[in-house]
Amino acid sequence: MNHIGENVVRIEAQALSDLADRIAGPMADAFKRGVELLYCCPGRVVVTGMGKSGLIARKVAATLSSTGTPALFMHPVEALHGDLGMLARGDVVIALSASGETDEILQLLATIKRLRLPLIAVTCDEIAGDARKKPGTTQSTLASAAEVFLSCAVAEEGCTMGLAPTASTTAMLALGDALAVAVAEKKGFKEEDFARLHPGGKLGKRLARVETLMHKGDAVPRVSPKTKMPDVIYEMSRKKLGVTAVVEGERLVGIISDGDLRRLLERKGKDVLDMSAEECMIRDPKTVSGEEFAATALAIMEERKITSLVVVDEGMKLEGIVHLHDLWGTEMV
Numbered sequence: 001m002n003h004i005g006e007n008v009v010r011i012e013a014q015a016l017s018d019l020a021d022r023i024a025g026p027m028a029d030a031f032k033r034g035v036e037l038l039y040c041c042p043g044r045v046v047v048t049g050m051g052k053s054g055l056i057a058r059k060v061a062a063t064l065s066s067t068g069t070p071a072l073f074m075h076p077v078e079a080l081h082g083d084l085g086m087l088a089r090g091d092v093v094i095a096l097s098a099s100g101e102t103d104e105i106l107q108l109l110a111t112i113k114r115l116r117l118p119l120i121a122v123t124c125d126e127i128a129g130d131a132r133k134k135p136g137t138t139q140s141t142l143a144s145a146a147e148v149f150l151s152c153a154v155a156e157e158g159c160t161m162g163l164a165p166t167a168s169t170t171a172m173l174a175l176g177d178a179l180a181v182a183v184a185e186k187k188g189f190k191e192e193d194f195a196r197l198h199p200g201g202k203l204g205k206r207l208a209r210v211e212t213l214m215h216k217g218d219a220v221p222r223v224s225p226k227t228k229m230p231d232v233i234y235e236m237s238r239k240k241l242g243v244t245a246v247v248e249g250e251r252l253v254g255i256i257s258d259g260d261l262r263r264l265l266e267r268k269g270k271d272v273l274d275m276s277a278e279e280c281m282i283r284d285p286k287t288v289s290g291e292e293f294a295a296t297a298l299a300i301m302e303e304r305k306i307t308s309l310v311v312v313d314e315g316m317k318l319e320g321i322v323h324l325h326d327l328w329g330t331e332m333v
Contacts (some may be wrong), residue, residue: 008158008166014155015167016174023178026127027151031178034148037118038069038183043090046117048079050104053096053172055161060094060176067184076104084111094120096174098152100140100166109145121146124168126230150175165325210297213327214311214320215241222247222318224253225278232256232277241323243308246281249257250317254281255310287312290319298327302307 023031038045045064049057057073064071074086087093093112100123113117117125125143143149152175158166219241223232225246236244236258246254256277264272264280272280288297288309297309301324311320 004160011128011154011156011158012170015171018155019152019171019174022151030127030148030150031182034120034150034179035093035182035186036066037120037148038179039186041090041092041118042067043070043092045069045092046074046087047071047096047176048074048076048105048108049096049319050076050102050267051309052169053098054103056169056176057094058098059173060096060180063177063180064233067180068187068189069180069183072249076102076108080104080107084108087111087115087117089115089117091115092118094122094123094179095142095174096176097140097142098124098172099164100125100142102142103202106141109142113145118148119146120148120150120179122150122152122172125149125151126153127151129201164172187317208294209290210288210292210294210309210311210322211320213294214290214322215239215326216311216320220245220318220321223256223277224263225281227277229273229275229277229280232280233261236261241308241321243310243321244277245318245321246277247303247318252285252287252310252312252316252318254278254283255285256281257306257308287309287316288322289313294322294327297322298324301327 045061047057047061047064048054054073054075059198061071063071072086075085079086092106095105095108100121109119121142123140123143125140127149139149152168152171154167154171157164157168219239221241221244223235223244223246225248227235227246232244236242236256241270243250243255243257246256254277260280260282261272264275268275286304286309287302288298288311290311290313300309301307307324309322310318311322313319
């Protein structure tokens, strides 16, 4: 059994290696045209396929959507019974079919052509320039009808009977990923874009910006430099963040934390109550921009062994305070 499992994985690994060689070689121009079609698509990318190819099509559509290319899956049978309205001018269609002769897919061609939608066909047809292409082999109907044809042909399936789609579906999935990532790269898709599209996911949370987590407005404890320490303590207690900003107008000039207050009391005792905020504050405190990643704020807190960071703009205007507790929900702590 172990030998069979190992053999399946090696066959699929070889299929992926062959696919990479095709993308770098005889299929390079076709792949480039496919990326260009998806990049320039003014509508949505509609991905379709039947059976195992349909399952791969769903994943390809999901990957495109999550990397900044609006996409949806269209079941070919449902399309033939009313869902063809999902197709609109400006869309690009990616059709997946191992044989390139799937009846349900071919029946969609008339509508695709009537709407003049660019079609990218992904089939197991061999391509010109591939050393394994058999002389005289004819191209499938789907591949022939497409503006761009991409091959996921494999030397053999992992199935010992050579029947169940295994290596071919693996290659089909990898080809879809390759298209999605190439288009995302061409669009300049960045981490913050991924976070915006995945607000509920763990990675999206880890890529959250400080400005989305910080306390702001009236929730931010603040005092003026001349504020007496009893009032400073009251403000810190009322806002419950363990720190207060010291500001002149809206400009940050210092901070006072619970730890600072304890150390002052140890040194000066009750005389602290006669002092002002400017006499007790930490000048030039460590701050963070609201546009920074929450992960960066956490790293600063860990490095400085602090629990709060003041958020300011480029002119040191106070914008908020982010507390360690605010980062717990991001699953980073």
